[in-house]
Amino acid sequence: MPPGSHLPGRHGDAHGDSAGTPWAGRTLTDSPFAGDDGAVAPAVASLLDAARAEDTPVDVAALVAALPGARLFVPVTAVSAGTDEATGGDLGADMAIPTLRSPDGRDALPVFTSVATLTAWSATARPVPVEARRAAVSAVQEGQQLLVLDPGVTGPGGSVVVPRPALWALAQGEAWTPSPRDPEVAAAVARLGDGLDGVVEVTAEPGAGAAAGRELRVVVHLAAGAGERADAARGAVAQRLGQHELLAQRVDSVELVARELPRALLVVRPREGGVLRRWSVHPVGTTPGRPPRTTTSHRSEAAARAAAAQWCAEDGGHEPAPGGTGCRWCGAGLAG
Missing domain, CATH: 3.30.300.30 (ANL, C-terminal domain)
Structure with missing residues (x-):
């Protein structure tokens, strides 16, 4: 080979990259994470710090809302590519992203809020910065149904499981409601x-x-x-x-x-059919220790409600309905 000649596409070649593609006419963009110090993104850090300060679990909904645009780290590890069948030589290593397995058997993508949490989880994994939404898209494309944020970190502000609907919403750039x-x-x-x-x-x-x-x-x-x-x-x-x-x-x-339910419900409602409008008390279920009741008919709503209130008293008395002002069992208004 003449002096000064070179092989196109080799490392160090001024005319092409390692695949032989010319550099001429190509535009190289700056990394969006240039100068990144590897610390937790501010919006995420405030939520984790609040959980630690209050000694409570991280609010997953608030965390998912803070993730779009935030930088996370995906671990990349070297995996042996095996040996050449003909020569027995080492084929080197491939780079792969580890996958976690949830207790119910689903695959999950591990992601980390900082270089420190990633290296504490695996000293050999390479931290690759990535926007949270891009990580979510990658997980969905790979068939993973969960994101696990900072796996291995315990206590308040520690590991967080991002559920499948939230993962899908994050990947699609949509808001998520638990x-x-x-x-x-x-x-x-x-x-x-x-x-x-x-x-x-x-x-x-x-x-x-x-x-x-x-x-x-x-x-x-x-x-x-x-x-x-x-x-x-x-x-x-x-x-x-x-x-x-x-x-x-x-x-x-x-x-x-x-x-x-521990007692029968007593439903007061208009009765269908007939020339005159009538009201019925319809029992739903049977109160233990009381004989079964059948639907009764009354000439007015007031009479029907009075009958329902009497049955309710015999079954154990009025009780306030959750979040309401009437009786849980017969619907009667309660004083006070």
Whole structure:
């Protein structure tokens, strides 16, 4: 080879990169993280510091809201590429991003708020800075359903599990509302018991959390004395829950429980049919220790409510409804 000649595309070549592509006409942009000191992004740091100061878990919703635009670190590790079958020589190493496995078997992407937390987790992993949304997009594309922020860090302000709906929202650049606070989720859950025998209502409440695999608790409230109908009702609600598109999109994990009411409900309502308008008292369920009651008919709403109040007194007396002013069992107004 003549003096001064070179191989195109080799390292150190002034005319092309390592793949042989000419440098001419190419524009190189500055790294968005140039000068990054590896510390926690300010918006994220304030939330973690507040959790530590108050000795409480990190507010996941507030954290997810602070992540868009924030810089995180993804760990990259060297993985052996194996050996050449023909020569037996070492093929070197490939670079890979580790994947975590959640207790329920789902894959999760580990991400870190700082170089310090990453190196404490793995001294051999290389910290690669990345915008949080880009990390979320990568996780979704790889089929990972969770983000785990600062795995291995314990205590308040420590490791945080970002659930699947929040991960999807972050990847799409959308706001995320936790399912226990989502009014559309609550409305959808309330309709799960429509028309089911023995089901008084179905409600949603916060579960133990995404880290425990129970983000939302769906409660099936059964009529008192539901007996053998309880299992069938719970199974029917579970089937509807599993087939509901909106709930599948917005709820990461569910705990389904059934609770039988301790007393019968006494529903006062207009009675259908007939020339004269009448009112009925319709018992839902049977109060333990009391004989079963049947629906009664009354000439006025006042008479029906008086009858319901009398039955309620016999069953144990009035009790205030949660969040309301009337009686939990018969709907009567309560003084005071």
